Amino acid sequence: MxxxxxxxxxxxxxxxxxxxxxxxxxxxxxxxxxxxxxxxxxxxxxxxxxxxxxxxxxxxxxxxxxxxxxxxxxxxxxxxxxxxxxxxxxxxxxxxxxxxxxxxxxxxxxxxxxxxxxxxxxxxxxxxxxxxxxxxxxxxxxxxxxxxxxxxxxxxxxxxxxxxxxxxxxxxxxxxxxxxxxxxxxxxxxxxPSDSEASGPGAAGGTAEAFTEADWVLGPCLRRQGGPLFRRYVERERDRVRRALAGVRQARRPDAELEAALARRLQILEAELARLAGEPGPEEGEQEP
Ligand SMILES: C[S@@+](CC[C@H](N)C(=O)[O-])C[C@H]1O[C@@H](n2cnc3c(N)ncnc32)[C@H](O)[C@@H]1O
Structure with missing residues (x-):
């Protein structure tokens, strides 16, 4: 010292x-x-x-x-x-x-x-x-x-x-x-990062232009990596968004824009959980507009 x-x-x-x-x-x-x-x-x-x-x-x-x-x-x-x-x-x-x-x-x-x-x-x-x-x-x-x-x-x-x-x-x-x-x-x-998938979402060297909406929301690298921790993270997010959406729908003053944004977010999260449950490849089951 x-x-x-x-x-x-x-x-x-x-x-x-x-x-x-x-x-x-x-x-x-x-x-x-x-x-x-x-x-x-x-x-x-x-x-x-x-x-x-x-x-x-x-x-x-x-x-x-x-x-x-x-x-x-x-x-x-x-x-x-x-x-x-x-x-x-x-x-x-x-x-x-x-x-x-x-x-x-x-x-x-x-x-x-x-x-x-x-x-x-x-x-x-x-x-x-x-x-x-x-x-x-x-x-x-x-x-x-x-x-x-x-x-x-x-x-x-x-x-x-x-x-x-x-x-x-x-x-x-x-x-x-x-x-x-x-x-x-x-x-x-x-x-x-995988050398063999350098252009896929989440790969180092991949282009952000190829990112899907789910990539931006949940993370291209995290999605690509998957695993039980990531699945629990997505489940937690889904539950949070579900509660927020229910709250907006019950509110006395409707907020159509917020409701639509939350509904879209929920759709992305549910699609991700379906993808994880099916264990398909990274791009399968994609629910992008
Ligand atoms: C919650 S603490 C996080 C401490 C630590 N980075 C960690 O992750 O445990 C956030 C700290 O950021 C400082 N902070 C907020 N705005 C800042 C700024 N513009 N420049 C420098 N420090 C800032 C706050 O004073 C506070 O100490």
Missing amino acids: TPGTGPADGARTLTVSLPPRLQAVARWVLPGAPVADIGTDHGRLPVYLVQQGQVPRAVASDRLPGPLAAARRTVAAAGVADRVDLRLADGLAALQPGEVATVVVAGMGGLLMLKILAGRPEALRGVRRLVLQPNTDVEEVRRWLHAHGWRLVAEELAEDGGRFYVVLVAEPAGAPGQARPGATGPEASGPE
């Missing part, structure tokens, strides 16, 4: 562990290159990444002094102040162009996340990967990435505390190569 950067003499050094949601985020951070965690709050992600040796250094930023103070405590307790740079800043104002390889934005609403990404696009110059974990509006984040020069190269689903979380991994659209989780070893269980 570098003198003066660790916890107080006699105190034990904190080893940070992550909940499943943040483990799924950490897996996709590019190894061996600096990372920025925008909206870090408690600071556990950047501290974990440097403690594990996955990245040499990290920028941990937050807009508010309270959360940044919490991050400072984590950094100090873990003894990694020489490798984690704490910055009080609004969104990407924390970064200089070319400073980091991976930018993480996690644990906030998708629309706030998009405001942060769109707010200072020049700060993303030189960034090789975005790892985003929007709590809401995931479809909007997928669409924004596509419209703003980012290619969705992987997605991962995490279940944490009874909730589902989606992690989106994007790289500059012109960049070559395929996504692999940043971590190595058996825990690196993220979606592995």
